[in-house]
Amino acid sequence: MTAVLGKQSAPPVPRPRRRFTIGRLLSLAVLTVAAVLVVAPLVWALATSLRTPATSFDQPPQWIPTHPIWSNYQAVFDKVPLTKFFLNSTLVTGLIVLGQLITSTMSGYAFAMVRFRGNKALFGIILATMMVPIQTTIIPVFLIIRYLGLTDSRMALVLPVVGGAFGTFLMRQYFLQMPRELGEAARVDGASHFQVFARIYAPMARAPMATLAVLTFSAYWNEFFRPLIFLQSTDKFTLPLGLVTLQGTMGTGSISIVLAGVIIALIPSVLIFLAAQRYFVEGIVAGSFR
């Protein structure tokens, strides 16, 4: 925080003209090599998903497919109920994002703007759970899910995470910066507490809500651990679980079809990243300046 303030108060210092030095060229070269190495496995996956399954392991790898076999993308739908996996992932992730947006916005607003006894203590409880990884509580959560009769249901994935510490924290931080006067004026004019929230403050919180939506999406669209534990029937599988199962049945035979599935699962995340790059970055950085 202080660092950000420092930047604002600093007078604009003209930067010295950039010169082409060996150092500059060297770091540009290192960066380029690193970027190529980072992207390469995904490019390989894309290229190999377009090879004939029989030649998918042939060396050298074909980085630019000369005869792309698009039918692999059809084949993956024939091998496994990929449409079903896709819909399951969409449904589960969609409900989680929606739930998080509703509960986090409401609770974040209340913790920031509403006076009630126990405000600080309750927020403290929520904050303390932020550091608790789900892997350490998974057994009781599994038992609670079983007690609720939700084993092997998509709701088992949704319900435990429709509200959470990070979202509440993020929204509270945002509402703390909002002026109270707006709401007080509306109250004098006869608006109810809920109207003040729903009509005045919530619509202003679009940016942090988008941040929360993007981060929640990417976390749960890619989730593997909980689906593996909670789901048994194939027709309820989400994409990551479905793909790992598909890979298991294909073994080391033809991999082009499996990779086609991997690429399909990646597309929504990439599209959301391209559309909301700012919110990804904002969310990650916001989490670090505590």
Added chain:
Amino acid sequence: MSQPVRSLGRASAPAGARPGRPPQPPADEATALRRRAQSRRARREALFGYAMVASALLVVVVFTVVPIVASFVLALFKWDGISSPQFVGLDNFDALVGDKAVTHSLLVTSGLAVLIVFLQVALGLGLALMVAQRASKIVQNLFRAAFFLPMLASAASISIVMAYVFNDQFGVINYYLGLLHLPEVSWLSSTGGATATIVLVAVWQQLGFTFILFVAALASLPGDVLEAAQIDGASSARLFWRIKLPLISPTVLFASTVGLINTMQLFDQPYVMTKGGPGDSTYTTVLLVYQTAFQNLQFGYASAISVLLFAVLLVITAVQFTASRKWVFYS
């Protein structure tokens, strides 16, 4: 109750002591009414507050707070999840101490975690430094997108891809090593190879996270301080160690704490790529919890391992924050 208290207060205060507020002895009833209205408003506001936090609080309590407590309780029982649980006191924890699988998994996990976090922070910082001072905005965004790309995929499907890339016989990596006349590595079938693969894949996927953090931290450095140091003739190495690194040390602490907590829960990559093998060289603690609970149906014992993992995480965080007082610099 409130009536006599208030009159007592009034009696002890000399009349007309407060300037600017004329004494209003007959307005007693009006004040009482106003106060009652005020308290009614406050009560309504409080009710509204409780209603607003109820949903998030309910989820957190039922699915995090209760499970934390339940883990400790379950750890005192022997239970297969079907027949009735048997109270065994601290027996599970006793067994834990002598269980080589548990100690081994903790060693494996912390070894992997330390390697992964060190590389992630070092590489993320190094790349961020290069981008921050050299490149134009467009080039910066291009690199950012490239380093971020693996983070968009699920660790599970990334592991599918990487299991092929690192395949011992027909993987791309060994093919290129062969072209360079380097010895082929048995990536997934040797102890060291499997460890290296898990580390490389995890670093590769999470690099974008530390990279973004450091780019943001470096962008917020005070330009005038850096300029002044440069004018004074500080070399760029000196500039980095003496000025930049201390200024971004809170970000280093944050990145390494979050990284350690995340990697201590490593599961997807070993589950998909190595199943904990070869031998038990990549058998992480969460993998052990998963198999103990959901395959061997030892819920009590698995809970004891979870409690141990939880305690280890708490200790790591505490140690990191205590040690950080020595090296983290808050301006």
